[in-house]
Amino acid sequence: MPLHIEKVSHRYGSVEALDGIELDITDGETVALIGPSGCGKSTLLGIIGGLLQPTAGRVALSGPPPQDSLNPFTYVFQDFALLPWRSVADNVSLALEHRSLGAAERRERVAAALALTGLGDFAGAYPKQLSGGMRQRVGLARALVVRPAVLLLDEPLSALDAQTRELLMEDLLAIWARDKSTRVYVTHNLEEAARLADRVVVLSRRPGRIREVIGIDVPVAERAKPEHSRLLIDVHKRLWSLIRDEAATADREMQAVDR
Template sequence: MRLLLRQVGHHYADLPVLEDISLDVAQGETVAIIGPSGCGKSTLLNLVGGLLPLQQGSIETLGAPPPGCLNPLTFVFQDFALLPWRDVAGNVALALEHHDLSRAERDARIQDVLALCGLSDFAKALPKQLSGGMRQRVGIARAIAVRPAVLLMDEPLSALDAQTRELLMEDLLAIWGRERTTTLYVTHNLAEAVRLADRVMVLSRRPGKVKTIIGIPIPVLERGKPQHAAALAALQEDLWQSIKIEAQVADREMLGEAQHG
C-alpha cells in the first residue's frame, strides 16, 4: 500500500513537536526518518500507526492491502516485548490469535515467518535462551506474520551490538526483498539509514519539519559490497552534515529541559 502524509502537525499541550510534515511513500518503499533528538520521529510513527490522535493534516493509505493481510499497520519497537513464558513459536502466534484463522493456517504462517527470519531451529526456545539479536528476530517475525501493508519500525536495532546489528540488517533486506512491505524506519544510526532505506527523510530540530529527503541511488542488495563502501560513507557524511549543528543545539535544549523539569 502507498502511504500519504500531508501537512501533518502535532503538539503536546503548548509544546509544538511536528509541523507541516508531507511525505509520499510508494508501495514497497522503505523510508528512513532521521533527525536530532526530540524532533518528533517517534511521534510521527505513532501518528501514522494510530497510537496518537491526528491533530493537523491528513494520513492516508492508498491501494489494496497485500494478500493475507491481517493488520494494515504493524509496529516493531526497540523493546522486543516478548512474553517470557512463551516459546518463540508461541510469541509469534500471539499476533495471530485474535484473527479468524484455522489452526492449520496459523501454523503455516508461523512456520513460514520462522523460516524467513532464521528461527526454525529455535521454535521451542524461550526468550531467556536467546541472544538479543535472536529476540529481535522474534519480534520481526511476529510483526510480519500478519502480513502488514505498512511496517512501522522504531529504532529496532539500537539495543544491539554492531555485529548483531549488521546481521539483522541483512535479514531485514532479505525479508523486504520477499515481502515488499511499505516501511517507515526511525533511526538515530545514519549507517542503518543509508544501508536499508530507498530514501532518507531528515527532520529539523523541534518542532520537526522536513529539512530534506535524500535518495540512496545504490540498489539495496548491492550496498554490502566493498566497492560501494566509499559512496555509502559519503552519503552518511552528507546526512550527518545536514543535522550536525541542529543535533548539537537539540541536545543542549533537552539537557536544559531535564535540569529544569
Template sequence: MDIRLDGISHYYGETEVLRDITLDVPSGQIVCLVGPSGCGKSTLLRFIGGLERPTKGAVLQMGQPPEGCLNPLTYVFQDFALLPWRSVRGNISLVLEDHGIRGAKADKIIADVLARTKLSDFAKALPKQLSGGMKQRVAIARALAVNPAVMLMDEPLSALDSQTRELLMDDLIALWDRQPFTAVYVTHNLNEAVRLGHKIVVLSRRPGAIREVVEIDRPLTERSFADVDLERTQKHLWTLMREEARAADEELLDV
C-alpha cells in the same frame, strides 16, 4: 498500499512538535526517518499507526492492503515486546490467535515466517534463552505473520551491539529482497539509514520539519558498510544534522 502524510503539524500543549510534514511512503520501499533527539520521529510514527491524531493534517492510506493482510499497520519495537512465558512459536502465534487463526492454517504461516527469519530451529525456545538479535528476529517474524501493508519500525536495532546490528541489517535486506515490504523506519543511526533506506527523510530539531529527502537508487543487496558512496551520503546526512543535534542535546540537558 501507499501512505501519504498530508500537512501534519502537532502541538503538545503550547509546544509545537511537528510542522507541516508532507511525505509519501510508496509501497515496497523502506523510508527512514532521521533527525535530532526530540524532533518528533516517534510521534510521527504514532500518527501513521493511528495511536494518536495530529493537531493538523491527515495520514492517508492509498490503495489496498496485500492479499491476506491481517493488520495493515504493524509495529516492531526496540524492546522486542515478547511474552517471556511463551516460546518463539507461541509469541508469533499470539498475533494469529487475535484473528481467530489456529490449527493447520496458523502452523503454515508460522513455519513460513520462522523460515524467512532463520528461526525454524528455535521454535520451542523461550525468550530468556535467546540473544538480543534473536529476540528481535522473533519480533520481526511476529510482524510478518500478519502480512502487514506497512511495518512501523521504531529504532528496532538500537538496543543491540554493533556486530549484532550489522547481522540484523543483513537479515532485513535478505527479507526485503525475497519479498519486498513497505516500512517506515525510525533511527538515530545514519549507517542503518543508508544501508536500509530507499528514501531518507531528515527532520529538523523541534518543531520537526522536513529539511531534506535523500533518495538512494542503489539496490539494497548492493550496499555494504564499506561502500564509499554510502559513506559520502552518510556524511551529507550528518552535515545536515550536526549543529541541530548539538542544539537539541543542549535543550534536553537544560530541561
C-alpha cells in the same frame, strides 16, 4: 502499498511537535526518518500507525491492503517485549490470537514467519535461551506474521551491540528482498539509514519539518559491496552535515533540563 502523509502537524499542549509534514511513500519502499533528538520522528511514526491522532492533516493508504493482510500497520520496537513463558513459535502466534483463523492457517503463517526470519530451527526455544539479536528476530517475525501492508520500525536495532546490529542489518535486507511490505524506519543511527533505506527523510528540530529527502541510487542489496563503500560514506557525511548543528543544540537543551 503506497502511503501518503498529507500536511500532518501535531501538538502536545503548547508544544508544537510536527509542522506540515508532506510525504508520499511508494509501494515496497523503505523510508528512514532521521533528525535531532525531539524532532518528532516517533510522533510521526505513531501518527502513521494510528496510535496518535494528528492535530492537523491525515495519513492515507492507496487502495485496500493485500488480501492476506490482517493488519494494515504493524510495529517493531527496540524493546522485544517477548513473553518469557512462551516459546518462540507461541510468541509469534500471539499476534494471531483473537483472529478468525483456522488452526492450519495459523500454523502456516507462524512457520512462514519463522522461516523468513531464520528462526525455523528455534520454534520450541524460549526467550531466555536466545541472544539479543535472536530475540529481535522473534519480534520481527511476530510483526510479519500478520503480513502488514506497512511495517513501522522504531529504532529496532538500538538496544543491540555493534556486531549484532551489523548481522541484523544484513538479515533485514534479506527479509525485505522477499517481504513486499512498505516500510518506515525511525533511527538515530545514520549508518543504518544509509544502509537500509531507499530514501532518507531528514527532519528539523522541533517543530519537526522536512529539511531534505535524500535518495540513494544504489539498490540496498548491493550496498555492502566494496565498490559502493565510498557512496555510503558520502551519504553518511551528507546526513551528518544536515543535522549536526541542530543535534548539538538539542543535546545542550536536554542537558540543561537534566540539571
